[in-house]
Amino acid sequence: MQAKRIGDYLDRGEDTSRLVPQAASLLAVRQHLSGLLPDNLRRSCVIANYKQGVVVIVAGNNAVAAKLRYYEPSIIETLGQCGLKATGIRVDVQGARSFPLQVPEKKALSLSPAAADALARLGRRLPESRLKQAVGALVKKSR
DSSP, X not given: OOOOOHHXXXXXXXXXXXXXXXXXXXXXXXXXXXXXXXXXXXXXXEEEEEETTEEEEEESSHHHHHHHHHTHHHHXXXXXXXXXXXXXXXXXXXXXXXXXXXXXXXXXXXXXHHHHHHHXXXXXXXXXXXXXXXXXXXXXXXX
């Protein structure tokens, strides 16, 4: 027995058959805008809908909403180049409590060799304590 794709089941149902094209267009809008918007702005908003040429974006606060409105011409142009007909955007502001939390990406930090040596010297001078253990762990990670 061959496994069926979930799309096959969704296409059969009367109610769900309309969702598949809408979900595909939303996914396309999100992918195209992810390359256009800066990281900090992209993490502070969500593409909520794309209907009749209007992209609905939910922003976490008013400052993000203002920046998104600044990007409106670029958004319309980018989507047009990708074959999606966009005539405008609508930005809704949603309070921080109901806005989905997105965890910022962790940045890898590194110490210079001189800084690592200075920390190693500090670790040797410290008395036995949690601070000495923490400094030792930091020195170990930096090498």
